[in-house]
Each structure stands twice: as C-alpha cells, then as structure tokens.
Amino acid sequence: MADSHSSVQPNANATADGFADDQTLKYIGVGLSSLFALGVALLILYILATEVNYGLIPTILPQFIGAYGLVLGIVVTSSILSVTSGIFVGLARVSKTRLTSGISAAYVQFFRGTPLLFQIFVIYFGIPTLWPGLFPIQNWGLPTAIIALTLNHAAYVGEAVRGGIGAVHDGQMEAARSLGMGYIQAMREVVVPQAWRNALAAVGNDQIILVKDTSLLTVIAIPELIQQFRDVNSATFDPWTPIVLVAIAYLSITIPMGRLVEYLENRGDWGGDAR
Amino acid sequence: MTDGSLLEFEHVDKYFGDTHVLKDVSLDIANGEVCVVVGPSGSGKSTLLRCANRLEEIQAGEIRLDDRSISDPGADINRLRQRIGMVFQSFNLFPHKTALENVTLAPRKVRGVDDDTARERGVDLLAEVGLSDQAASYPSQLSGGQQQRVAIARALAMDPRVMLFDEVTSALDPELVGEVLGVMRSLADDGMTMMVVTHEMGFAREVADRVVLMDEGRIVETGAPTPFFERPDTDRGAQFLSKLF
Numbered sequence: 001m002a003d004s005h006s007s008v009q010p011n012a013n014a015t016a017d018g019f020a021d022d023q024t025l026k027y028i029g030v031g032l033s034s035l036f037a038l039g040v041a042l043l044i045l046y047i048l049a050t051e052v053n054y055g056l057i058p059t060i061l062p063q064f065i066g067a068y069g070l071v072l073g074i075v076v077t078s079s080i081l082s083v084t085s086g087i088f089v090g091l092a093r094v095s096k097t098r099l100t101s102g103i104s105a106a107y108v109q110f111f112r113g114t115p116l117l118f119q120i121f122v123i124y125f126g127i128p129t130l131w132p133g134l135f136p137i138q139n140w141g142l143p144t145a146i147i148a149l150t151l152n153h154a155a156y157v158g159e160a161v162r163g164g165i166g167a168v169h170d171g172q173m174e175a176a177r178s179l180g181m182g183y184i185q186a187m188r189e190v191v192v193p194q195a196w197r198n199a200l201a202a203v204g205n206d207q208i209i210l211v212k213d214t215s216l217l218t219v220i221a222i223p224e225l226i227q228q229f230r231d232v233n234s235a236t237f238d239p240w241t242p243i244v245l246v247a248i249a250y251l252s253i254t255i256p257m258g259r260l261v262e263y264l265e266n267r268g269d270w271g272g273d274a275r
Numbered sequence: 276m277t278d279g280s281l282l283e284f285e286h287v288d289k290y291f292g293d294t295h296v297l298k299d300v301s302l303d304i305a306n307g308e309v310c311v312v313v314g315p316s317g318s319g320k321s322t323l324l325r326c327a328n329r330l331e332e333i334q335a336g337e338i339r340l341d342d343r344s345i346s347d348p349g350a351d352i353n354r355l356r357q358r359i360g361m362v363f364q365s366f367n368l369f370p371h372k373t374a375l376e377n378v379t380l381a382p383r384k385v386r387g388v389d390d391d392t393a394r395e396r397g398v399d400l401l402a403e404v405g406l407s408d409q410a411a412s413y414p415s416q417l418s419g420g421q422q423q424r425v426a427i428a429r430a431l432a433m434d435p436r437v438m439l440f441d442e443v444t445s446a447l448d449p450e451l452v453g454e455v456l457g458v459m460r461s462l463a464d465d466g467m468t469m470m471v472v473t474h475e476m477g478f479a480r481e482v483a484d485r486v487v488l489m490d491e492g493r494i495v496e497t498g499a500p501t502p503f504f505e506r507p508d509t510d511r512g513a514q515f516l517s518k519l520f
Binding site: 182 | 359381416426429
C-alpha cells in the first residue's frame with residue numbers, strides 16, 4: 001500500500017502530466033529566453049557596427065526631427081480628440097435609449113470593422129469629390145490624418161469604456177440614485193471614475209496603437225517617419241541607417257506612454273487591494 | 276398626513292415578467308415606527324422595500340411618502356429619494372472615495388451644501404456610527420461591519436424621513452453583525468422611522484414596533500413582536516417560526 005501511494009506522487013514538483021518538474025521548467029524558460037535575448041542583442045550590435053552609416057546621420061537627422069515633431073503633433077491632437085469622443089461613444093453604448101445605443105453600436109461596427117487605411121482613403125479621396133465645385137481646403141492631408149485617427153480610435157476607446165462601465169457593480173448606480181442623484185450626476189460622480197479605472201489599460205493599449213498607426217499616413221504623403229525612411233532609402237539604398245532612427249523615434253513615444261498608463265493605473269488604487 | 280402615516284403602500288402589485296412578486300400589498304408605516312419585514316427567501320420582502328424608493332417600478336397600486344406619491348410616473352423621484360435613506364446588503368460604498376467623502380458626496384452634489392459644512396456634518400455622522408478614526412480610509416481598507424456603518428452614515432447625511440434597510444447584515448461575518456445592529460438600534464431609539472428587511476429575529480423581537488410576515492408576495496401576518504413571536508395568529512406564521520427556532 002505504501003508503495004502504490006508513493007508512486008502517485010513521485011516528486012512534489014512534478015506537473016500533472018509528468019512532463020517536467022517546476023525546477024526543470026524554470027531552467028528551460030530561463031535558458032530559452034536568455035538565448036533569444038542574446039541572439040537579438042548580437043544582431044543589433046552587428047547592425048550598429050557594420051551596417052549603419054554614421055556619416056549619413058547628420059545629413060538626414062533634420063528631416064527625421066521634423067517628421068518626429070509632426071507625428072507628435074498628430075498623436076497628441078488625435079489622442080485628446082479620440083479619448084474624449086470615445087468616452088461619449090462608450091456612454092452612448094450603455095444608454096437605455098435604443099436609438100442612442102444603436103447609433104453608437106453601428107459607429108463602432110463600421111470604424112472597427114473596416115481598415116484604417118480604407119478610412120483614410122475615404123476621407124482623403126472620397127470627401128473632396130462630394131463638394132459642389134472646388135474643395136476649399138488646400139492641404140487636406142493633415143486634417144484627413146487627424147479625422148481618420150480620431151474616428152477610428154474613438155471606436156476602440158468607446159468599446160473599452162463600455163467594458164469599463166459594465167464592470168462597475170449595478171449597486172453603485174443604485175446607491176448613487178438612492179441618495180437622490182440624477183442619472184447623469186450618478187454617472188459622472190460614481191460610475192465613470194470607476195469605469196475609467198477599469199478601462200485604463202485597454203485605452204492605453206489603443207493609444208499606443210494610434211502612435212504606430214500614424215505610419216499609414218505615408219500613403220497620403222504626410223511627411224511622417226516612414227516617409228523619411230522611404231526617402232532616404234530610395235536616395236541612398238541604405239536601409240539600416242533610417243531603420244535605426246525610425247525605431248528610436250517610435251519607441252521614444254510609445255515606451256513613455258506605457259509608463260504613463262502604469263502610473264495612472266497605480267494612482268487609481270484607492271487604498272490598495274481595491275475590490 | 277392622515278393618521279400619522281409616513282410611508283404608505285396601497286394595493287401594490289409588482290411583476291417580474293410573468294412572475295407576480297407582490298400581490299395586493301398594503302402597509303402603513305407610521306412616523307417614528309420601526310417596521311421589520313420577515314419571511315422566507317423569495318417572499319417579496321426585499322422587492323417591497325426596493326419599491327419604496329422606486330429602485331423597482333410597480334404595476335398597480337400606489338406608494339406614498341408624506342402623502343406624496345412615489346410611484347406616480349410624474350413624481351420628482353430624485354427629490355423624494357433624498358427623503359428616503361437606503362442601506363444595501365452589499366454596502367455599495369463608492370470605492371474611489373474615502374469614508375468621509377462617501378458621506379459628504381450627496382449633500383455636496385445633490386443639496387449643494389458647501390464643503391466645510393458637509394465635512395463637519397460628515398465627521399459628526401462618522402462619530403455617531405463609531406468610525407471617527409476611519410474618515411480617511413477607503414472602503415477596501417475597512418471591514419464589512421465598518422463599511423456598512425459608513426453606508427448608514429452616508430444615508431443619514433441626507434437627513435432622511437425614513438430609513439430602508441435591505442438585509443444589511445446578511446453579507447457580514449457573524450462577529451460583525453452586532454456592531455451594525457447596534458447602530459440601527461440607537462437610530463430606532465432616536466425615533467427614526469425604519470423599514471427593515473432582515474433575518475435577524477433577535478433584532479426584530481427587541482427593536483421592532485411591528486413585525487410583518489411576507490410569503491409568496493403577500494403579507495400574511497402583522498403584529499407587535501411579542502404576540503407575533505409567541506402566539507402567531509396564522510398557520511403560516513406558526514410554520515415560519517417553527518423553522519427558525
């Protein structure tokens with residue numbers, strides 16, 4: 001009896017299927033990830049040492065800095081606009097008025113269901129032809145960029161906000177209403193602050209995607225970062241020098257944004273261990 | 276106000292879909308009365324309580340506070356609810372607000388009371404429920420009993436005419452029930468009108484002016500606690516009590 005019992009549990013660390021025990025698994029994980037990191041690091045070092053033409057950098061840097069400023073401007077503007085309108089898309093989505101929630105749902109279906117590139121084309125090429133006579137806006141590219149990014153990302157932010165509101169316990173609204181608050185007041189004071197906290201990670205994720213989506217604007221000749229890559233590459237046949245600059249430019253926006261989201265999440269901790 | 280009634284239910288009918296959950300329920304709660312509603316789960320007692328501040332709509336009959344209709348579709352429900360304090364089984368404190376902010380939020384935002392006045396009153400109310408030292412704590416940092424006492428203070432901050440208690444001790448660990456019942460008892464002693472749905476028969480017996488037994492959506496027996504618990508009038512009442520003791 002004692003033997004058969006011990007054969008059921010030969011090793012306290014073994015996984016249920018007997019594949020490997022926890023220690024072995026840990027070593028495999030550490031080994032594989034270190035190997036991968038080492039490979040990437042070597043590749044990057046090799047590129048920096050042999051492929052990058054440092055002499056070219058002073059020549060092309062000004063146009064990259066210009067593009068970087070432009071991308072930052074587009075990101076900040078569309079970010080503010082898309083988050084603000086996304087909150088209203090989310091609020092409309094949870095409305096008890098069928099018409100309001102239906103319109104919001106259709107909006108999300110369209111802008112989430114078609115490619116951003118297509119939406120850029122619709123606005124850039126389609127809209128001006130609808131104008132009777134000559135389209136009055138000369139540089140339609142930049143307005144197109146901001147309108148397309150805003151409309152597209154408001155749909156994603158709206159879905160995140162809807163999910164965040166759904167995760168707030170019904171009792172919160174009841175408690176607020178039972179104190180005499182109206183629906184809008186209860187939403188503003190009680191439900192939305194909690195929903196915002198719930199939605200923050202998803203909204204942050206979406207806004208980081210928005211940064212990268214500016215790369216699509218190259219198709220309507222916005223002089224953003226990818227456009228600079230294409231210019232330099234076609235003039236010099238050197239891919240790696242502009243690649244490095246593009247990578248640094250994007251990461252210097254997206255990594256701090258990730259940090260900002262983490263900071264905001266921790267700030268809404270409400271005494272720790274919330275719910 | 277006729278015959279001192281404060282909260283009146285008159286021939287109330289309520290359906291959830293096809294289910295008839297309140298059947299011709301009539302009940303008058305007098306000013307200063309503590310009315311305890313008991314009954315088996317699913318008897319409609321919590322629903323009746325929730326109808327009293329229109330968290331649930333009724334399909335027939337009328338509910339009045341101080342002779343003003345609550346159930347009328349045209350009633351200014353936000354105004355009426357300020358006069359009706361509600362305490363929930365699941366506390367429902369606002370997790371993003373401190374204990375004091377929970378208490379002061381509605382007076383400030385609904386009544387427009389200035390911050391200092393609201394704060395002074397909030398500090399007094401937290402002292403009243405024995406939580407002076409927890410004013411700056413968030414709900415997640417409080418025990419269930421403490422959270423429920425903050426919830427009572429929050430409801431009292433609007434100076435309600437009547438307090439509704441919906442199974443407020445059911446979600447608490449047994450050793451925390453006493454502190455909440457203690458606060459309710461002292462409220463009753465101060466003359467607050469209370470409608471209390473509970474399974475705490477000891478509380479019903481000691482604090483209630485009247486006990487109402489509900490079963491299958493009807494009020495089946497009503498009376499002062501001593502006769503109710505010792506000599507129930509109805510078979511249903513006797514049967515309910517026999518399962519308890």
